Amino acid sequence: xxxxxxxxxxxxFLDDHLTGxxxxxxxxxxxxxxxxxxxxxxxxxxxxxTSVGRYxxxxxxxxxxxxxxxxxxxxxxxRWRDTLPSGPPRPxxxxxxxxxxxxxxxxxxxxxxxxxxxxxxxxxxxxxxxxGVARLxxxxxxxSFDREAFAALLAGERRQIKGALRDQSLIAGVGNAYSDxxxxxxxxxxxxxxxxxxxxxxxxxxxxxxxxxxxxVAHSRGVEAGRLKSEKRSGLRVHGRTGEPCPVCGDTIREVxxxxxxxxxxxxxxxxxxxxxxxxxxxxxx
Numbered sequence: 001x002x003x004x005x006x007x008x009x010x011x012x013f014l015d016d017h018l019t020g021x022x023x024x025x026x027x028x029x030x031x032x033x034x035x036x037x038x039x040x041x042x043x044x045x046x047x048x049x050t051s052v053g054r055y056x057x058x059x060x061x062x063x064x065x066x067x068x069x070x071x072x073x074x075x076x077x078x079r080w081r082d083t084l085p086s087g088p089p090r091p092x093x094x095x096x097x098x099x100x101x102x103x104x105x106x107x108x109x110x111x112x113x114x115x116x117x118x119x120x121x122x123x124x125x126x127x128x129x130x131x132g133v134a135r136l137x138x139x140x141x142x143x144s145f146d147r148e149a150f151a152a153l154l155a156g157e158r159r160q161i162k163g164a165l166r167d168q169s170l171i172a173g174v175g176n177a178y179s180d181x182x183x184x185x186x187x188x189x190x191x192x193x194x195x196x197x198x199x200x201x202x203x204x205x206x207x208x209x210x211x212x213x214x215x216x217v218a219h220s221r222g223v224e225a226g227r228l229k230s231e232k233r234s235g236l237r238v239h240g241r242t243g244e245p246c247p248v249c250g251d252t253i254r255e256v257x258x259x260x261x262x263x264x265x266x267x268x269x270x271x272x273x274x275x276x277x278x279x280x281x282x283x284x285x286x
Contacts, residue, residue: 001074004141004173005216006228007057010078013225014061014108015052017080022103023047023063029089030097032117033110035130039066039123056136056172060127061100067127068100070110073118079109080225108225136172140209141217150206154194161197161205162190162263174213177232180239180264182212184248189271190256190263238264 002010026041028034034041047063054060059078061068072078076097084107089099095111097119112119120132127133137153138145153171157164164170165179174182183190186208188201197205219235220228233240237247242255242264251268254275267273 001057001175001177002072002077002228002232003057003175003178004139004213005178005220006232007054007059007072007173008217009220009223009228010225011052011054011059012221013080014059014078017106018049018061018102019051021049023049024101024103024107026068026123027089027099027101028097028121029091029099030112030117030119033097033112033119033121034123035120036122036124039125041123044068044123055127055133056139056168057175058127058130058133065125067122067124069122069124069127069130069133071120071132072110073112073120074116075113076119077111077113077229078225079111080106081108082106132168135169137168137170139172140174141213145210147203147206150209151202154197154202157194159194160191161188161194164194165209171209174209176261176263177236177239178212178216181216181237182208184238184266184269185212187269189276190265191276238266240264 023044026044028041043066044063047066049061049063051062052059053062057071059070083105084099084101089096095113096109097112098110098121099107101107110119110121122130124130138149154164162179162183165174165182166176186205188205216235220231223231238253241253244253245251246253246266246269249266249268251266253264253266255262255264256276265271265276267275
């Protein structure tokens with residue numbers, strides 16, 4: 001799933017490629033992709049893009065007072081095309097979900113792999129009209145998001161730290177991959193309860209959060225949209241690297257699997273050298 005660094009890179013890419021250009025049409029191909037109906041997508045025809053913003057994992061294409069909000073979900077992606085096909089896209093079994101064409105002949109396609117159709121597009125007058133945006137917590141890279149703000153968010157939390165980091169209503173933009181990376185950098189078990197964190201551990205986690213995401217954004221900056229997925233993988237230390245040596249200590253990276261996802265961690269760096277069992281049975285909480 002694209003997370004904050006990749007979505008931020010897409011935002012910058014689209015801001016460069018869309019701002020000042022006129023939209024010719026926006027064509028939904030998959031019925032499931034469009035989540036709003038008023039205003040209709042036809043309201044964007046002839047509108048000029050003024051900027052591209054981001055809310056957590058949402059892209060916000062702003063055009064003449066309207067907001068085309070895109071959430072790529074788990075299997076969605078954006079593909080820029082310098083020259084779009086001349087004919088309209090045909091609905092079918094392929095991955096194409098929506099096409100945005102500019103009057104100059106260029107534009108982008110939204111695609112989604114797999115059968116779980118979760119890619120979402122909203123056209124609204126105000127981003128707060130989208131429930132997923134309205135409930136977002138603070139952006140962890142915002143200038144106002146300091147250590148004290150982070151500590152205040154964690155106060156009263158009773159969840160394990162992995163789940164808390166992934167909660168978009170607590171902190172916007174962090175998903176499965178970067179929560180693994182942040183916890184590895186902080187040398188912390190993913191199963192550690194938030195309520196057990198010491199002041200020093202909160203500081204270490206905050207610094208790991210800011211540093212990991214900041215470095216990932218820098219790593220993605222300037223990368224073409226089509227290469228962002230592979231660039232993300234190349235920059236990850238533990239996530240998706242089960243069985244490989246930890247780049248810090250050399251221990252073997254291990255995995256805990258769930259019904260629809262998995263996490264990766266280094267026992268030496270994060271759990272005192274002991275492998276984690278199933279999340280419901282593990283007692284390695286420190």
